[in-house]
Amino acid sequence: MSASGQTAAELESPRIEILVNVSQGETRAAHLENGVLQEIYIQRDATGSVVGNIYLGKVQRVLAGMQAAFIDVGLPRAAFLQISDMVRRPAETQDVAPRIQNRLNQGDRILVQVSKDAMSTKGARLTTDLAIPSRFLVYMPYNPRIGVSARIENEAERERLSSSVASIREELGLTGGFIVRTVGDGAPHHALAADMRFLATVWNDILTQSRTVPPETLLYGDLALPIRMLRDMLTPEVAAITIDDEAAWQEMTGFTQRFAPEFTERTLHYTKPVPLFSQYGVEEAIERALAPKVPLRSGGFLIIEQTEAMVTVDVNTGGYVGTRSLEQTVLRTNIEAANTVARQLRLRNLGGIIVIDFIDMVDADHKAQVLTALRAALDADPAKTSVGAISPLGLVEVTRKRTRESLQQLMCHACETCQGRGFVKTGETVCFGLFREMTRIAHSQRVEELLILASPDIIGLLLDELSGAFHEVCTNTGLPVRLQSESLYTPEQFDLVVM
Numbered sequence: 001m002s003a004s005g006q007t008a009a010e011l012e013s014p015r016i017e018i019l020v021n022v023s024q025g026e027t028r029a030a031h032l033e034n035g036v037l038q039e040i041y042i043q044r045d046a047t048g049s050v051v052g053n054i055y056l057g058k059v060q061r062v063l064a065g066m067q068a069a070f071i072d073v074g075l076p077r078a079a080f081l082q083i084s085d086m087v088r089r090p091a092e093t094q095d096v097a098p099r100i101q102n103r104l105n106q107g108d109r110i111l112v113q114v115s116k117d118a119m120s121t122k123g124a125r126l127t128t129d130l131a132i133p134s135r136f137l138v139y140m141p142y143n144p145r146i147g148v149s150a151r152i153e154n155e156a157e158r159e160r161l162s163s164s165v166a167s168i169r170e171e172l173g174l175t176g177g178f179i180v181r182t183v184g185d186g187a188p189h190h191a192l193a194a195d196m197r198f199l200a201t202v203w204n205d206i207l208t209q210s211r212t213v214p215p216e217t218l219l220y221g222d223l224a225l226p227i228r229m230l231r232d233m234l235t236p237e238v239a240a241i242t243i244d245d246e247a248a249w250q251e252m253t254g255f256t257q258r259f260a261p262e263f264t265e266r267t268l269h270y271t272k273p274v275p276l277f278s279q280y281g282v283e284e285a286i287e288r289a290l291a292p293k294v295p296l297r298s299g300g301f302l303i304i305e306q307t308e309a310m311v312t313v314d315v316n317t318g319g320y321v322g323t324r325s326l327e328q329t330v331l332r333t334n335i336e337a338a339n340t341v342a343r344q345l346r347l348r349n350l351g352g353i354i355v356i357d358f359i360d361m362v363d364a365d366h367k368a369q370v371l372t373a374l375r376a377a378l379d380a381d382p383a384k385t386s387v388g389a390i391s392p393l394g395l396v397e398v399t400r401k402r403t404r405e406s407l408q409q410l411m412c413h414a415c416e417t418c419q420g421r422g423f424v425k426t427g428e429t430v431c432f433g434l435f436r437e438m439t440r441i442a443h444s445q446r447v448e449e450l451l452i453l454a455s456p457d458i459i460g461l462l463l464d465e466l467s468g469a470f471h472e473v474c475t476n477t478g479l480p481v482r483l484q485s486e487s488l489y490t491p492e493q494f495d496l497v498v499m
Contacts, residue, residue: 016237020226020252021276022245023439024469026432027225030282031233037285039346042410043225044428050075050114051403052222054130054206058215059108064101070123071112074216077123081112085127087142109215111206116403120308132199132220135231135259136184136192137165139199141176151182161187168193174200183235226252234260242268244276273443275436289347289407290423296340300333304344306408310353313341317359327366330359334370342377351383351402358394371396425492427461434458434494435473441496442477449499450479455489 014033021028031039043049055073062069070078083100104110116125132139146165148158161180168189169178174196184192206219213219222228226248230241234256241256241263243249249269256263270276277283288294294302296318303314315337317329341356356374361367367390374396378385381400388397404410412423425433434452441447454462462470462483474481 013237015239016233016235017239017280018229018233018241019276019280019282020229020241020243020245020248022226022243022248023432023435024472025428025466027248028277029225029229030277030280032280032282035280036343037282037289037347038343039349040282040286040289040407041225041229042407049117049404050124050221051117052114052131052133053218054111054113054132054220056210056213056215056217056219057110057112057126059104059106059110062101062104062106064099067100069100069104071110071126072216073112073114073124073126074218075118075124077118079112079114079118079124079126080122081110081126081128085115085125085129087129111210111219117405119405119409132202133181133222133231134195134199135234136181136187137195137199138179138181139176139196139203140178141203143177144175145177147177147179149180149182149184152180152185154185157185161185161192164189164192165196168196172196172200176203183232227255230255230260230263234263238263238266240266240268242270242276244270273440275440278440285347286407286411289344290411290425294340294344296333296336298333298336300337302337302340302344304348304350306348306350306406310355311350313337313344313354313356315356315358327361327363330361331363331366331369334358334361334366335373338370338374339377342374342381345378345385345398345400346381346383348407349402349404350406351400354398354400356396356398358390358396360394361390374398424490427457427491428466430454430458430492430494431461431466431470434462434496435469437496438473438477438479438481441498442479445498447479447498450481451484451497451499452481452494453484453486453489453497454494455491456485456487457491458489458494459483459485 017032019030019032021030025045027043029041030037057071057073057079060070060072060078067083069081071081073079083098083103086098086100086103088098110128111130112126112128113130114124115127118124129143130141132141146162146169148161152158152161161184165178165180178196180187202220209217209219223231226243230252241252243252246269249267253264253267256267272279275283292303292305294304296302300318301316303316305312315334317333337358344350345354358370361370371387371390375387378387378398384401386399390396408423411425411429413426415424434454438450441450452462
């Protein structure tokens with residue numbers, strides 16, 4: 001047993017598995033550690049994330065008072081660029097803050113990259129400090145520095161990587177800077193060189209296009225979700241990558257054969273009749289992640305509420321009173337809550353300001369233990385986080401950087417019935433769940449006719465916006481289907497009746 005109370009087995013590197021589920025109109029990827037869902041990624045054909053995309057934008061309006069500008073990049077809403085997100089020009093000194101009105105004029109063309117998706121009423125956030133990722137590196141054409149991920153802690157390895165990248169950059173005659181990603185730990189010289197050549201080619205293509213295309217044009221888009229998971233998450237701890245779609249499996253196998261051959265045999269095609277996410281308990285975990293109440297093993301629970309301004313987390317002991325003193329019960333519950341909160345922030349993709357209301361503690365040492373546990377748990381989070389001190393009322397303020405919508409924002413919309421006080425799943429989310437249930441039924445039993453009962457809105461989606469995906473499911477499963485609208489059904493409710 002370690003000083004922190006962990007066994008040797010718990011201190012070992014976790015077994016990481018990546019699951020990829022592909023269905024009509026939607027691709028989902030799950031990151032599991034020791035069988036427990038840590039993060040979920042969802043990409044929909046019509047509403048995918050644009051973070052990382054590089055556009056040739058056109059300045060729509062310069063706001064001198066805010067030191068910002070609205071840039072038209074071809075998205076539904078104008079995107080937002082602040083002066084602090086613009087690369088400094090060589091002539092600009094560090095002592096004098098640049099002014100956006102001296103840099104941009106209405107109608108100017110400008111190369112920009114999306115750093116944060118549009119959320120709620122706000123447009124996408126932009127930067128001119130472009131960054132193009134590969135498997136081992138991130139290329140920054142306008143930033144000259146060479147850096148190494150802080151998660152690579154061995155000083156000799158950090159020096160080797162930095163030296164290799166610098167020598168290759170000089171050999172290839174490249175400008176700009178590079179950051180070695182965490183997965184670059186141990187990468188040989190020739191692999192780094194191959195990545196740098198690839199990135200140089202991508203950048204040259206972007207520059208060539210930017211000289212000939214009109215404004216509001218996409219010049220570079222990030223990879224599709226399955227390949228992006230391989231690029232970003234392949235580390236020695238990954239034991240298996242399991243995909244339930246043959247075409248995606250073939251594409252992912254081709255990627256590993258070319259860029260990470262040691263993972264080719266770990267890239268598996270899932271063919272069992274039980275849906276992949278159901279087999280691993282991921283569907284149930286996603287449903288639980290949409291609920292505000294999170295049970296703790298000790299008998300306590302968390303209440304997580306997301307608002308426009310912030311996220312609040314309330315820690316409660318529930319019916320747990322412990323076998324020792326009240327102080328020990330509170331300490332144990334708060335430490336368990338700290339670890340659970342860190343996981344829930346990743347799983348639900350919650351960001352911005354998070355206020356955690358721990359159970360009141362009097363002992364200063366107990367407060368320090370809870371803060372230490374929270375910071376240690378957040379260290380595993382790939383997103384940038386910061387943790388404040390515990391206030392006299394037991395409140396802790398955490399900030400977490402987020403670049404995409406939260407799980408709730410992606411999968412749900414404000415409930416019209418309760419006037420925004422709660423949430424129901426979007427029609428798309430309900431339909432995609434219906435498609436998966438149809439596939440499960442087709443694999444598990446003989447069906448002469450399948451009667452689908454659902455609310456009028458869901459039936460309308462199946463016959464209109466999602467008719468192509470619905471027809472494809474029917475064709476692939478061979479199910480003869482009849483639709484029946486039920487006006488008394490709630491937006492999330494549907495029934496599949498085997499006739």
